[in-house]
Amino acid sequence: MKTIVEGKAATVTISKESPTVIIGERINPTGKKKLAAALKDNNLDYIVQEALKQVEAGAHIIDINVGASGIVEEEVLPEAVRMVTEAVDVPICIDSSKPAALEAALKVCPGRPLLNSTTGEEKSMRVILPLAKDFNVPVIGLTMDEKGIPRDTETRFSIAEKILDYAVKLGIAPEDVLIDVLVMPVGADTETAKVTFETARRISDELGLNIVVGASNVSHGLPDRKVINSTFFALGAMCGMTAYLTDPTVTELYQTILAVDLLLGRDEWATNYIAFYRKKESSKGS
Numbered sequence: 001m002k003t004i005v006e007g008k009a010a011t012v013t014i015s016k017e018s019p020t021v022i023i024g025e026r027i028n029p030t031g032k033k034k035l036a037a038a039l040k041d042n043n044l045d046y047i048v049q050e051a052l053k054q055v056e057a058g059a060h061i062i063d064i065n066v067g068a069s070g071i072v073e074e075e076v077l078p079e080a081v082r083m084v085t086e087a088v089d090v091p092i093c094i095d096s097s098k099p100a101a102l103e104a105a106l107k108v109c110p111g112r113p114l115l116n117s118t119t120g121e122e123k124s125m126r127v128i129l130p131l132a133k134d135f136n137v138p139v140i141g142l143t144m145d146e147k148g149i150p151r152d153t154e155t156r157f158s159i160a161e162k163i164l165d166y167a168v169k170l171g172i173a174p175e176d177v178l179i180d181v182l183v184m185p186v187g188a189d190t191e192t193a194k195v196t197f198e199t200a201r202r203i204s205d206e207l208g209l210n211i212v213v214g215a216s217n218v219s220h221g222l223p224d225r226k227v228i229n230s231t232f233f234a235l236g237a238m239c240g241m242t243a244y245l246t247d248p249t250v251t252e253l254y255q256t257i258l259a260v261d262l263l264l265g266r267d268e269w270a271t272n273y274i275a276f277y278r279k280k281e282s283s284k285g286s
Contacts, residue, residue: 001015001016001175001208002014002015002018003138003176004112005138007090007092007110007111008085009089010091012060012061014243015242016240016242020241020243020261021060021061021242022060022243022244022254023060023062023063023093023245024051024059024063024246025063025245026050026053026054027063027064028095029066029067035050036069039066039071040070044076044079044080047066047080047083048083048084051084052088054247055088057251058248058276059248060090061090061092061114062084062090062093063093063095064084064092064093064095064105065096067095067098073101075104078104081105081109082108082109091113091114092109093115094106095116095117099127099128102128102131112137114138115131115135115137115139117139117141118140118142119145120141120143120144120159120162121146129163129167132176133170133171133172137176138175139177141167141178141179143160145159149182151191151195152195156181156182156199157203160199164179178211178243180212181199181211181241182196182213184196185218185219186222188221193232196213200241201239211236211239211243212241213243215232215233215244215245215246216246218232229246233246244257254276258272258273261273
């Protein structure tokens, strides 16, 4: 199953047969004091620079989230999307918990962005999924509902089915529904990553949907996070994960994703892998 996401001048295909898609996560003020301050000062040039930095590092899609205290997302998110899309060609992942902000951003975003996100709650699906239908854009569904994030695979899978069924009844194509199986800190619950992998495998095998996850959460609070995150990427790819919301500027993580794609037959003749190292060597000499 192929999900097509389009930017101003770039098209990204998300599928199990295609190279892993990297969604740059850096434009999100959660835990980032400098970014939150820039948003409060209406310094959107800072956001543009973050987008450019991530594209240069290899991001295929740029996530934009401006949810911070004191920020009117309905006003700031569309302006941030407008400025970033003027600066980069890659697609955008419009990220907000506020439907009005998502709609305002969709109206100004060129191409075919990714909508992030709906949950399995009726009140969320009732508002977010019609937006995806009206604007003809793919949407991410989170495997959580009014009871929170389930601790077991079966409940998460059932929520994914519910989101897919609701979307299809609205006329949304199955390939335009991506599922976030949710990654929780493994340091707080040693079973959580196992549940995430099992859920991803079931959704991929039984529903055929593409899986996107915010991979950085898994190592929160633990030392040497890059080792854990890199291992998560490799294991996740074997379970059907096709896109990761992560920081592409962390070279070790990007290298792992390139190696995984090569070993899974997603990088013919090691084209992407070799290109990365040629670029790396070239930058050393400049």
